[in-house]
Amino acid sequence: MTGTGGHAIGIDFGTSTSLVAEKFGGLPVEIASLGRSTRSFPSLAGYRGEALLVGEDADGLPIGQVVRSVKRAITDDLDVLAVSSASGTREVSADDVIIAVLSEIGSRAAAAGQPLPSGGDVRLGCPAMWTGPQRRRLLDLAAKADLPVDGSTLVDEPIAAGVAWVTHRYLAYGEHPTGRLLVFDMGGGTLDIAVLDIEGGSRPEISVLASLGTAMAGDSLDQAIAADLAAGLAERGVDVAALPVPPELVAAHLLRAAREAKVRLSQAPSHSVVLPRTLGELPVLVYSREQLEEAFRPQMDVAEQLVWAALRAALLTVRGSGSPDELRRRGAAELVKDINYVLLAGGMSRIPYVERRIGALFPHAQVFDNAGVAPDEAIVAGLADTGGYERLNLHRPGFDFVLEWQEHGLVQQHTVYPAYTPFYEPWEVLSGRSHLGFEWRAREADLPWRGVGVLRVQSMSGERLELMFNGQQMDGLSLRMGRDMMVKLYCNGQVLVQDGTGQAYHLRVDSWPVIRGRDHARLVLSSLDSQAPVALVPWYHNKEYAPPAFQVQ
Known part of the structure; x- marks a missing residue:
């Protein structure tokens, strides 16, 4: 069975947080404690003068000096990023920031007892939507950060999550899943969807039928919630544009409040939003789960369309499934009937609305949010899988x-x-x-x-x-x-x-x-x-x- 031999390490360089995991043979995956109080490490950076700080140190800087979601610089093909300084806004090299974050991942992994061995089986994840040049850019920056990875060990993130699920079903329950698995991986920067065909047995073979993505995920929801908060202040008589601080700082504080509300509302029906006094005497806003779901609705509508596109794309890889014209005419019932399992991965899948919307699309499939680890740890667990890549067929050339x-x-x-x-x-x-x-x-x-x-x-x-x-x-x-x-x-x-x-x-x-x-x-x-x-x-x-x-x- 996959996962019963060898040693591998996985690196998940995430938009919001990063993780490192290690696996020996059939033993459970071990996720390193990279953060000061959590297993994940915040993928943050910031400048104090000319000094570049990363992680929790960066999070303590004035909000305008913090660089968040730096991984999106690769997705959006950005070379420079804007940060605040004593003399105003200045531009910094996106590559320098990414290298600093990647270097910190390696340093913290070593400090946590899981050093990244040169010449070992070390895998790095990336969004499914990334092109060859974007993947090469990540690999070049990883090399400068002394991470021992190359093109042969760069894995699409939703595929890694699927591998983690297949291995977990065997190791935890002795199951040999056979059928078609759809992975819905929504993180901070991208939404990735993969359709995998699994042939069960003592050595499962996983064929990737489709892997699509879009740059609309957690960051996009943060923007929508921040807009709601600004509208809520306006209803209370607060003119956001007239606050005694630069507009970019107001926007940064609203985004921070939006991120906190998004996390809190995964567990609670409402959340009180208290904005910092540096913005002035502002009223407390109560933001409900219903408001979040309404803000999220347009984005989930787009996500559903990507699900249908992925299912049609998967059928294109199967000989005899019909022409593109024939596949376009297939309705939802026909598209979902071959899906046996659905896996929700990524931090955004913690939001109950995601499970309700995606689960409703697949009434006859088993829906999972557990690959043996938390949803936002599924990718790194799959990257560290010791055998799941021995019989993995890709859907497009990786060369x-x-x-x-x-x-x-x-x-x-x-x-x-x-x-x-x-x-x-x-x-x-x-x-x-x-x-x-x-x-x-x-x-x-x-x-x-x-x-x-x-x-x-x-x-x-x-x-x-x-x-x-x-x-x-x-x-x-x-x-x-x-x-x-x-x-x-x-x-x-x-x-x-x-x-x-x-x-x-x-x-x-x-x-x-x-x-x-x-x-x-x-x-x-x-x-x-x-x-x-x-x-x-x-x-x-x-x-x-x-x-x-x-x-x-």
Whole structure:
């Protein structure tokens, strides 16, 4: 069974808090105590003059000097962040702040007795919606923070939560879950949804059918509650714009009050909001759970639409499930009937309204908010799983397709498909497109139109992956260069490769390579045509007497 051997460490760099967990074989996962009074460590930073403080020290700074939700800088592709200083607002490097938080995670893990070993099986989570460049940015910053992770151990957060649930059901109850699991992971910065197909048994195989996300989660709800609080003050005769402090500080205090109300209302029906005296003599506002749910309603409406998009996307990966047009016509009852289990993960799933809304969508599924740990600890528990990634099939390539050719005696490269690029945007599932997939055309790139090139696959760090083509080990596909070159990747595993002469080759991959710690699994392709592209065999072309693999004509 998964989780019965080995040693692994998981790092959950969260928008609001961060966690580290460790697991030995079939023993229960151990979550390090990173915080001063909690297991989680606040993902906060702030500046006192030129000094950069992190964690609880940052939380004690004046509110305008605190940088919250710094992980969103990667989601939103921001290079600089604004903070207050004695001379006014100034911009600071987002990367510097992220490195400081990541470094603190490593330092606190070591102090808690769980150091991050170099060369060990250390996994880092990231939102499902992140693109290849965003993932590379996180990995680059993690390297500067001395965290021993790389592209082969970077895992989508909802997938990690699903792995944690599968392992927990076996270790705690001796169950072998079989069927389809939907993971609804709402944290502070993103909402991620994954659909996993689980084949039970002594060594379960988990296939990722879909993994979608949006940058609308806990931070968005905080903004909505803060707007309610501002409106409540206005009803009591308080003009927020006329308060004797800068508007950005008023907004920061309202957001802090909103975050506290959100947490309190997960347990209580109402909460008294007392704003600091630095804003003036302000009335106490009573904010109810009903008000929170009304503020949350539009966001949950969007979340439901993402659930339907994820379910349709999952069906696209299953051969014979129908065309995109057919899937768009399927109603809610048809979409949910194949879901056996639902897992609620992330801190936002503690809000009762989330469970009511999502649970109502799946009347015939078992709904869980427990993967053996608290909902906001499910991701880090899954990242630390010692065996759950041995038989995990991904839904899209976690590696680059690159085209190589020689020009003036030098090898040139062009990336045809960047690792983890979504095959389509979630909204396209509901659009009128008849085909959904990734498409690259040579005529849109600056390439030579003569000669021969080689289509290869390589990891995010530049290492070549092993390929098997029609049962033969190979180094790449040899293709004639030209304007008509094209590569298409489809959700159901079909691959179309067209060379410069217009000759098309239809290929199929049963599953994209699984995550195997630091070892890159091989990509296995088969031809659907009688005529197949030419494979380059490494043992022959690596010999000193071998002719050139290709020549520019």
